[in-house]
Amino acid sequence: MLKVSSLNIYYGAVRALNNISIHVKEKEFVSLIGSNGAGKTSLLNGILNIVPPKSGEIVFQNRTITGLPTKKKVKMGISLVPEGRRVFPNMSVHENLEMGGYQKSSKIKNRQMEFVLDLFPILKERNKQLAGMLSGGEQQMLAIGRALMSDPKLLLMDEPSMGLAPLVIKNVYEKLTKLKENGLTIFLVEQNASVALKYADRGYVLENGKIVLQGKSSELKDDNEIKRAYLGKEYKEKWER
Template identity: 70%
Template sequence: MLEVKSLYVSYGGVQALTNVSVHVKEGEFVSLIGSNGAGKTTLLNSIMNIVGRQKGSALFQGKEVSKVSTADMVTRGVALVPEGRRVFSNMSVRENLEMGGFKRPVSEVKAKLAEVTEMFPVLGDRASQMAGMLSGGEQQMLAIGRALMSAPKILLMDEPSMGLAPLVIKEVYEKLKVLAESGLTILLVEQNASIALKYAQRGYVLENGRIIMQGKASELLGDNEVKRAYLGKEYKEKWER
């Protein structure tokens, strides 16, 4: 469904991505893990054509989309849940959701709104509340719901666990699991490798702007080098003994 080929992106004199190639098949849940500054957000922003590229291409459903506007990417079925959620704080929950469906027919927006609030009941309960008053977890659900309002074929997720408590992170990922099981294609980037690989089918490891490993998520989760580098101090200490 989505194929990124030999992508190079730089900011000024800094090379952010070097020869990055990833693909996501229809119906897959793919996680790309990496430390802070590895280039994960740059990859998603490049797919959405928010940032430009030096070299490389992106194909969506077999068609080149490297020069398609960000708005048209959404129309074609690609939705991004940005890092830090970025809800419209001074707008109500309902207004935030409606913004997500601004390119859809009015009748379709109404039906989609019902679907989203059924999946995230708290959004229905807080429909008239200002989005800025929601908790971090509720804002993350709102950001996901807003993206779903565009009826995407693929959902791009940027650091969904950022700033959330462990129980809330699990709740968010369980919702993503439901979406994946319903057939929605998901490409997710995360610094929290353990949770990202637990729920995904396949994974990539991005380090200093380069893909250094890829494979089944279960295999990456069990890889000693991945454990040492990305799964916490206790794994690093065990590996170095």
């Protein structure tokens, strides 16, 4: 569904991504893990042309979309849940969701609204409240809901677990699993390797702008280097009990 080949991104003279190649198949849930500054956000922004890549190719559903404007890519079915959630704090939950579907017909917007409120009943309860008043977990649900309003085929997510308590993270990831079962394709980036690999089918490891490892999540979880660098003892405590 998505194929990124030899992508390079620079900020001035700084090379943030170095010949990145990744792919995501239809209905797959793929995670890319990497520590602070590895280039995770740059990759997602590059895919959507929020940051234009210097070179490389991006193919989505057999169409080359490399330099297309972000808006067009969203219209084609790619949606991003940005780093730090970034809901509009002074708008209501309902208005935030409306914003996510602004490019769509009212028929699709209504259908997606129903789907989102069904998936996240808490957003139904809080429909009239200001988004800024929600808890971190609720804001993450809202950010996902807003991204779903454009009826995407591919959902990109930037560190959905960031700043959330373990139980809330579990809740968010279970919703993602449900979306996958519903036919959505998911590509997310995370520092939190344990949770990212627990739920994904496949994973990549990004270090200093380069892919250094890739494979099935089950294999990556057992990789000694990954255990040492990303999982640590915390992993056993949280996820293997």
